[in-house]
Amino acid sequence: MKRLGFYISIYRKIIIQDIKSKMSYRSDFIISMIGMILTDVSELLAFYIMFLNFPSVCGWSYHEMLFLYGFSLVALTPLQCLFDNNWHLRHYVYDGEFIKYCFRPINVFFYYISEDFDTKGLGQFFVGMGTIVYAWYKLDLPVTFVNIAALIVALFAASLFMVAIMNIAAASCFFLTNSGYIMVTMNKFRDYAKYPVTIFPIFFRIIFTFIIPIAFIAYFPSLVILRPAEIPFLTWFSPVYGIIFFYISYRIWMWGASKYSGTGS
């Protein structure tokens, strides 16, 4: 097992080189960035129009919802930027190309995931941060060290959940030949992440908390900042859950990879 420092140093080098090469295709880089920002902004617009007609949704005000939305955008950035290669996994597996990731003396998951850095996610990050700051200001939330630290920890935990969900969805291609729809379906769930889980019926609330834990992506962590008085007990554990869930997804991915190479050409 190689040391963590070794992987971090290699990861940093790969990402710097990858971003450099992507930026050299300037128009491609700028257009994809603008495209991502436009998508996010148009969703913000939909929010705004909705709240022109309803003063609140299940007791959540416009600015609280904005906060939640911004939070989910930032929390999804690591998935978009760092784990985007998962989307190509099933093609590599399907035509046998995945084998090439098995010949290097490094972790296969790391080698595969580190190969691509998706710069589109950066646009999403800036829109998300902007929205959080705006909502923060409008909600008159205190700017304290504890609050900022809580926000960072909450964002970190939240992003782990979405990454883990997509890892598992991507790994399904090791077991099923036609697994594309699983990724698409799972990806759709992230749209639900930006609403407070309380607006869903109890059945879905349980699913989104325990089975496909998207409630941890924005809802539970945001409560820490927005409504510290009414946090469910579960919330305090979300960073731990996040790490455990990510680890489980990593094991499933690696298990699939070892199973894949066992099936021959």
Added chain:
Amino acid sequence: MEYVIELKNVDKEFKVLNRHEGLKGSFQDLFSRDYKIIKAVNDVSMNIKPGEIVGYLGPNGAGKSTTIKMMTGVLQPTRGEILVNGRIPYKNRTANAQNIGVVFGQRSQLWWSLPLIESFKLLKDIYGISDKDYKDMLTLYESLVDIKELYSKPVRQMSLGQRTLSDILAAFLHNPPIVFLDEPTIGLDVSMKAKIRNLIKALNKEKNTTVILTTHDMGDVDALCERIVIIDKGTMLYDNDIEHLRSFFGAYRTLLIKTKKHPEELSEDEKNAELTAVETIVKEDFTDKDFTFATTDEGWCSILIDESQVRLMKVLNHIQEKMKVYDVRLEEISTESVIRKIYEDAENLKKAN
């Protein structure tokens, strides 16, 4: 350590679902537990010494890739023992990977969007190559091929030839004792093939690297391999040097005849018709003898004759009596025909051995 690679009675089996036909059959398959076992590699043993270049040959689906995957630690053998650099490859894939280099078909293992030199620098870090070794290796590369002009080129912009070249250099970069090359010259033009072969030969000589090479191109075999191993349907048919193989088929010669004035202008069907005509004539007189018939690219008919059975001149005389022959050529058996012969009658070879 006398051998770098040791295979002892290696088997590899795959479990495959017995498929049923039709729509009803597909539904049956959903619940079926009816598996059959396919033996991809059957009782293969070989020992390879440091510095050897071994041509690992066989028709498509013979089990070549499976064997290589087992030697690289990606697959676990069902039975038997494999030692690579004295280590069991599948038990520690990463430690094994540190000591081998692999080029697998046309799949580039370099970072697609990075300039070549950046890929090299990453490999330097991944394999922990010292600054001095790295520099020495690049100096060696630069003395062998025009690689400098490729350094700043991203792999995605390279031609197939440049990419193959880069991949081979990347596989040798950490100076591994063993390099596996799976069809390294596939799809390349003649001059690029020659360049790649020279490069492999030079690196093997310079660094005493053991090279295991699979190919369908007999040019590769003639240029590089002192020893060849032939496998078909998972079973080993031959393991010896190439000269021995040729002398083994020494009694075989190829007779080439031109039955039309401009045979190169014939269509495929017409060429085949010519060949059938020749075949009929030969067979009616030498009913109990074995021949192998083929058409060359220029439209000549080629007949592989075992002179221990029948003299070549006798066959030629007979053909000339029956049809007009415009031109004649004789050839010693080529490596290609030898290999084809082995695939065709593996059974005969076993008896002869």
